[in-house]
C-alpha cells in the first residue's frame with residue numbers, strides 16, 4: 001500500500017493494530033487460563049516498594065513505547081506485568097560470575113523492572129534457592145517435568161566444550177554443563193540468554209580460550225534470544241518477557257538473536273555526547289578540558305559507533321546514569337568477541353578492519369535505519385500472519 005493514499009494507509013495500519021490487539025487479548029486470556037495463579041499481588045508488591053499508581057502508569061507508557069507499540073497497548077502492558085509471576089522460569093548458571101543475577105536482583109533503588117524480577121516465578125535458580133545437591137537436582141527435574149513446554153529457560157554463562165565439556169561439571173552426579181543445558185532447553189518454551197557469556201561466550205571465550213567456551217546457541221546449535229551486555233539492562237529482559245506474555249511469541253530479533261526493540265540502534269545514535277562528536281569536539285586525553293566539558297569520547301576509544309544497545313535511553317540504576325555519562329567510553333559489551341576486538345583499545349578501531357570511525361558511523365547509520373524500520377515492519381507483518389492463523 002502506497003503511503004501517498006493517506007486515508008487508505010491509515011485504515012490499513014488501524015486494522016493491523018486492531019488485529020494485533022485482539023490477538024493480544026486472546027493471548028492474555030490464555031495466560032490467565034493455562035498458567036498458574038500469580039504468586040504475588042503485583043500492585044501490593046509495588047506499594048510495598050513505594051511505587052505509586054502514577055509511577056506504574058508512567059512505566060507502562062515508557063515500556064509500551066520501548067516495545068514499539070502504540071499507546072492503546074498500555075493497558076495490556078499493565079496486565080502482562082500483573083501476570084508476570086505466572087510465567088514459570090528455570091534459570092541456569094554455567095561459566096560466568098553471576099554478575100547478571102546480581103545486577104538484576106540486588107538493585108538499591110528498584111524500579112518497576114527490578115520489582116517485576118523480584119516477583120518472577122523462579123522454579124529453579126542455583127544462586128537464590130536454598131536447596132543444594134540431590135535436592136536441587138530433584139527440584140530441577142520436577143520443574144522441567146511440571147512445566148514442560150511452558151517454562152522459559154533463562155541462561156547465564158558460557159558453555160566450555162573442551163575435554164568433552166568437563167571443564168564445567170554440575171551437581172551431585174557430575175553432569176557437564178552441556179548435558180544439563182541440553183536436557184533443560186529441550187523442554188523449554190523458549191531459551192533466553194542473559195548477558196554476553198551465554199550469548200557469545202564473553203570473557204571465557206576470549207583468546208586463548210583454553211576451555212573452548214562458547215555461547216549457548218553455538219554450543220547446542222539452537223536458537224536463543226540474546227539479551228546481550230555485561231551486564232545487560234533489566235529493562236531489556238523484562239520487556240522481552242512481557243512481549244512473550246502479551247503475544248505468545250518472542251519479539252523480532254536481529255541476526256545475532258538480540259531483540260530489535262532493545263538492540264536495533266547504536267549507542268552512538270542515542271548518546272548525549274553526540275552533538276560534540278558532530279561538532280568535532282573530542283576528549284584527547286583523560287582529564288583534559290574536553291573531559292571536563294563532557295565532550296565526545298570517540299578518540300579515547302569509545303565503541304558507541306560500533307555497538308548496538310539502548311543503554312543511553314534506558315540507563316542503569318533506576319535510570320540515573322550509564323557508562324558514557326559517567327565519563328568512560330562504551331566498551332562494546334553487547335557485541336560478540338568484544339574483549340578481543342574492542343574493550344581493551346583506548347583508541348578508535350583499526351581503519352583497515354572497520355573502515356574508520358567516521359566512515360563506519362555513516363555506513364552503519366544507513367544499515368541501522370533499515371534494520372529499525374524492518375523491525376517495526378516485521379512486528380506488524382508477523383502479528384498479521386499470526387492473527388490470520390498462518391504459520392509463525
Ligand code: SF4
Pocket residue numbers: 267268269271272273274275277295296297298302303304305324329330
Ligand atoms: S563516540 Fe561514544 S561518546 Fe562520542 S557520541 Fe558516539 S557514543 Fe557518544
